[in-house]
Each structure stands twice: as structure tokens, then as C-alpha cells.
Amino acid sequence: MFDQRATERSSSTSPHLDRKRVYTSQYNAMVRAETLPGRVMVLDTTLRDGEQTPGVALSADDKVRIAQALDDMGVDVIEAGFPAASSGEQEAVRKIASSVSRSRVCGLARCNRKDIDVLLNCGLDYVHTFIATSDIHLKHKLKMDRSQVKARAIDSIEYAKSHGLTVEFSCEDATRTDLEFLKEMHVAVQGAGVDKINVPDTVGTISPPAMEYLIKELMTVTRVPISVHCHDDFGLAVANSIAAVRQGAQQVHVTVNGLGERAGNAALEETILALMAFFDVETSVDTRKIGPASKLVSRLTGYPIPGNKAIVGANAFAHESGIHVHGVLGDPSTYEAFGPELVGVQRNIVIGKHTGAHSVKEKLGEYGIDLTDEQVAQIVDKVKKLADSGKGVDDAELVALASHIVGQREAKNVRLKEFAVFTGINTTPTAVVSIEVNGEKKTGTSIGIGPVDAAINAIKSVMGNDISLEEYRLSAITGGSDSLCEVTVRVARCGGKKMMSIGKAVGTDIVQTSVDSTMEALDRLYCRKKEQ
Ligand code: KIV
Numbered sequence: 001m002f003d004q005r006a007t008e009r010s011s012s013t014s015p016h017l018d019r020k021r022v023y024t025s026q027y028n029a030m031v032r033a034e035t036l037p038g039r040v041m042v043l044d045t046t047l048r049d050g051e052q053t054p055g056v057a058l059s060a061d062d063k064v065r066i067a068q069a070l071d072d073m074g075v076d077v078i079e080a081g082f083p084a085a086s087s088g089e090q091e092a093v094r095k096i097a098s099s100v101s102r103s104r105v106c107g108l109a110r111c112n113r114k115d116i117d118v119l120l121n122c123g124l125d126y127v128h129t130f131i132a133t134s135d136i137h138l139k140h141k142l143k144m145d146r147s148q149v150k151a152r153a154i155d156s157i158e159y160a161k162s163h164g165l166t167v168e169f170s171c172e173d174a175t176r177t178d179l180e181f182l183k184e185m186h187v188a189v190q191g192a193g194v195d196k197i198n199v200p201d202t203v204g205t206i207s208p209p210a211m212e213y214l215i216k217e218l219m220t221v222t223r224v225p226i227s228v229h230c231h232d233d234f235g236l237a238v239a240n241s242i243a244a245v246r247q248g249a250q251q252v253h254v255t256v257n258g259l260g261e262r263a264g265n266a267a268l269e270e271t272i273l274a275l276m277a278f279f280d281v282e283t284s285v286d287t288r289k290i291g292p293a294s295k296l297v298s299r300l301t302g303y304p305i306p307g308n309k310a311i312v313g314a315n316a317f318a319h320e321s322g323i324h325v326h327g328v329l330g331d332p333s334t335y336e337a338f339g340p341e342l343v344g345v346q347r348n349i350v351i352g353k354h355t356g357a358h359s360v361k362e363k364l365g366e367y368g369i370d371l372t373d374e375q376v377a378q379i380v381d382k383v384k385k386l387a388d389s390g391k392g393v394d395d396a397e398l399v400a401l402a403s404h405i406v407g408q409r410e411a412k413n414v415r416l417k418e419f420a421v422f423t424g425i426n427t428t429p430t431a432v433v434s435i436e437v438n439g440e441k442k443t444g445t446s447i448g449i450g451p452v453d454a455a456i457n458a459i460k461s462v463m464g465n466d467i468s469l470e471e472y473r474l475s476a477i478t479g480g481s482d483s484l485c486e487v488t489v490r491v492a493r494c495g496g497k498k499m500m501s502i503g504k505a506v507g508t509d510i511v512q513t514s515v516d517s518t519m520e521a522l523d524r525l526y527c528r529k530k531e532q
């Protein structure tokens with residue numbers, strides 16, 4: 001019988017999509033299959049298959065941070081790792097099991113007693129065990145015949161069950177396995193007491209209609225929940241996962257940002273949003289936590305999110321063309337399938353070649369800059385000329401252009417008078433700054449986790465608690481240790497109505513350049529404060 005604990009979470013929380021704010025095609029409703037479940041469980045394998053992404057290796061502490069984000073997001077099951085792989089992996093899995101409170105934690109094990117013992121030793125109560133079943137794998141990898149594979153699966157499942165584990169079983173390379181043998185395996189493992197059967201498209205070789213056919217066939221012999229695990233070799237992992245769910249699969253294996261072996265796995269964000277938005281299939285995931293989790297995973301794995309990545313890419317809710325910006329500002333449904341707040345990210349109006357007056361007005365409005373139509377037209381003209389010569393304009397440059405057009409201020413409101421920072425080995429980085437604010441000199445000191453942090457904290461100690469650092473961006477302009485760096489800083493004044501400001505500086509010293517860009521942003525902020 002299927003272990004009820006595996007569905008506990010799904011039936012207890014349900015932060016649904018607000019249907020009124022999802023603007024997907026009405027034709028989706030017309031192909032809603034009878035077999036589609038109302039709810040699916042989500043098994044996240046970012047920490048196992050995701051970590052198999054070439055070049056990705058996570059420390060135990062980083063894995064715990066990701067697991068906590070997944071737990072907080074609401075996934076039903078976290079596949080925490082492959083304990084038999086190494087002692088480091090065992091330590092990480094152990095730590096995750098004790099630091100996650102709501103999701104169930106499982107580990108991967110090959111179909112052998114030793115792997116299962118190692119997993120039990122990590123304190124887990126859920127195993128995902130697998131053995132390959134396709135003729136290709138049997139011949140070239142396992143050098144076993146079908147009956148040996150079946151016997152190994154049965155023995156491992158019975159062993160795991162006798163130790164009280166919840167058992168999910170996968171026929172590896174299921175989508176290239178002979179259908180009669182695959183069915184035979186499903187029947188056999190159910191006889192051994194398996195709780196869930198996962199169907200992996202290990203090499204990403206199936207098409208969505210074929211996945212529908214396969215799952216439909218497997219449903220005829222499978223009484224426990226079917227799960228699906230799709231790889232993206234043809235860019236169809238999400239489509240294949242949806243196809244499986246359409247035919248009754250009750251669980252999807254996913255990874256944050258679509259990390260995973262080779263081309264990766266079905267992306268959590270895309271699979272969940274598609275299931276919910278197209279077919280009203282519920283999950284226990286709080287979609288508003290997706291954006292922050294995606295950023296966390298990208299930062300800790302060092303694996304960048306492509307700008308055009310669906311749902312979580314920087315451009316997923318970015319609008320540049322004048323026509324689109326005009327539409328979105330009138331009503332977001334014109335050019336957005338759903339609002340970015342649904343997945344915890346922000347809409348971004350981008351200034352570029354296709355920019356129109358609406359974008360410039362809106363963008364500058366974010367920084368409290370109000371220009372006449374004529375001034376806006378001048379900026380649009382300038383932006384287009386710059387774009388034609390191959391140069392983009394970021395927020396800081398747009399604000400600088402606007403300041404230039406309205407006329408330079410003569411005197412600065414916020415001026416750096418003195419600045420020193422102390423740092424070294426076994427020394428807490430400490431900074432001291434003196435700043436003249438509207439003619440009055442103030443001094444502040446602070447520590448930080450590094451010299452830049454200490455310097456910015458010291459500036460904040462002078463300028464007051466209502467100043468917050470919203471964004472800090474550092475990039476190297478040239479190569480080498482004498483490289484020029486560019487720092488962009490976005491600050492906000494939060495007391496009363498929130499006011500935003502931005503500053504940008506270029507220099508050879510990262511700390512000094514960070515201070516310069518922060519001072520520029522603050523000066524702009526104080527200039528507006530004075531005008532208001
Ligand atoms: O892709 C795959 O087949 C896997 C198995 C371990 C289930 O990741």
C-alpha cells in the first residue's frame with residue numbers, strides 16, 4: 001500500500017494561483033484530459049540530479065540552505081543526495097534530514113543492500129532506488145539479463161521495506177525499455193511492496209505524445225502512484241512531464257532552474273506553473289517563493305540563470321519595445337501570461353533601441369524624476385542613437401542622462417570628506433567615513449564582512465537607518481589584477497514614501513569605487529529630498 005505520509009503535505013497546504021490573474025489561452029481547457037489528477041506531488045531533485053550538472057558541487061552547508069528553501073517553498077519530497085557516493089554526501093544528507101521540518105527527505109540508492117544500509121545510516125526513512133531496465137543498459141552497462149535485474153529490484157525493495165522505509169522505485173531508462181518487460185517490472189515491484197514507481201526518461205529521448213502513450217499503458221498495471229522524471233536533451237522535459245501528468249502521473253521530479261545531468265531535468269518553476277496555469281493542477285508549492293529559491297540555487301551552485309530562461313530569467317518579465325511597455329503599463333495581461341509577483345520576481349522596464357516615451361517616463365518615475373514631454377523626447381532620441389551605435393543604457397546611465405538634460409546641480413548635497421578602511425588577516429574589516437550632508441559634517445564607523453561591506457555600513461551609520469542598499473552590482477571592465485571595475489549601487493530611503501536612487505562609478509579600487517557610487521546615489525537622493 002502507498003505510504004500515506006508521502007501525500008500528507010499535498011493535502012495540507014495549497015497556495016493556489018489566483019485564476020483571475022493568469023491570462024493563458026482558453027484552448028487549454030478544451031484539451032483537459034479525463035485522467036488528469038487534481039493535484040500532483042513535487043519531488044525536487046536539485047540536490048541529487050541537479051548536483052550532477054557538470055561543474056556543480058555543493059558543500060553540505062550550501063545543500064542545507066537549499067533544502068531549507070525547498071522546504072519553505074513547500075515541495076513534498078526533497079531528494080537530498082546519493083549517500084553511497086561519498087562520506088561527504090552522507091554528512092550532507094544527514095544534516096538535511098535533521099534541518100528540514102515539513103518536506104519528506106529521500107536519498108538515492110542503487111538496487112543493492114549496501115547502498116540501502118548507507119542510506120539508513122543517514123537517518124532517512126525514504127529511499128529512491130533504481131536499476132536500469134532497457135536492453136541498451138543491460139547489455140552495455142550492467143551485463144545482466146532481465147531476470148537478474150528483476151530479482152535485484154525485488155530483493156532491494158523487500159529489504160528496504162523490512163527496514164521501514166518508504167520506497168520509490170525507478171526502472172532507469174524506462175522510456176527505452178521494452179514495454180512488456182517494463183510492465184513486468186511494475187507488477188513485480190508492486191508485489192515486493194513498493195510505494196511509488198517513477199518513470200525516468202533518463203536520456204530525454206521520448207516525445208510528449210509517446211510519453212502519454214507509455215503512461216497510459218503503465219497505468220493499466222500500476223496500482224501505486226506513478227511519478228515521472230524527465231531529462232531535457234531535446235528541450236522537452238517539461239512538456240513530457242506534463243504529458244505524463246495528463247495520463248495520470250501523480251508526481252513530478254523537478255529541479256530548480258532545470259539543473260541536472262547533461263541538458264538538465266524538468267525545471268521546477270516551468271513544470272509547476274504550466275500544470276497550474278494551463279490545467280488547474282494544484283501542488284503544495286508556494287509559487288511566490290520560486291524566484292528567491294531560483295536566485296539562491298544559482299548563487300550557491302555558481303550556475304547562472306540564462307536571461308531568457310522561462311519564469312525566472314532576468315528577461316522573463318522585462319519589456320523593452322515601446323509598444324509592449326505601453327501595453328503592459330495599460331494592462332499587464334497584454335504581454336504577460338501572469339504577473340511576476342506570482343513567482344516572487346519583478347517586472348522590469350528595459351531601456352534600449354525599441355524604447356518609447358512611456359518607458360522612459362515610467363523608468364525615471366521609479367527614481368522620482370519627473371520630466372516634461374520635450375525632455376523625455378530628447379532622452380528617447382539619445383537612447384536610440386546610443387543603441388544604434390551598439391551601446392545599451394542601464395538605469396544609472398539613464399538617470400545620469402536625465403540629470404544632464406535637466407541641468408547639472410552646482411553644489412553637492414552629500415559630499416565625502418574623509419574615508420579609511422582597515423582590513424587584513426585575522427582582522428575584522430572596519431571603516432570610518434566623514435560625510436558633509438547639506439553643509440554639516442558627520443562621522444561614522446562600522447565593521448563588515450569585508451571592506452566593501454564595512455565601508456557601506458559606515459556610510460549608512462552616518463546617513464541614518466532609513467537608508468537601505470537595494471542592489472549592489474560589481475563588474476570587471478578589463479582583465480588582470482589592475483582591472484577597472486564598475487560598481488552600480490541602488491539605494492532607497494524607506495521612511496515615509498519609498499524613494500529610490502542609483503549611482504554608478506568606475507575605478508581601479510573596488511572599495512573606493514563602491515564608496516563613490518554609493519555617494520553618487522545618496523547625493524541624488526538628497527537632492528530630491530531637498531526639492532520635495
Ligand atoms: O535520469 C535517471 O534515470 C535518474 C535515475 C537515477 C532515476 O536520475
Ligand code: ZN
Binds near residue numbers: 049200202229231261
Ligand atoms: Zn535523472
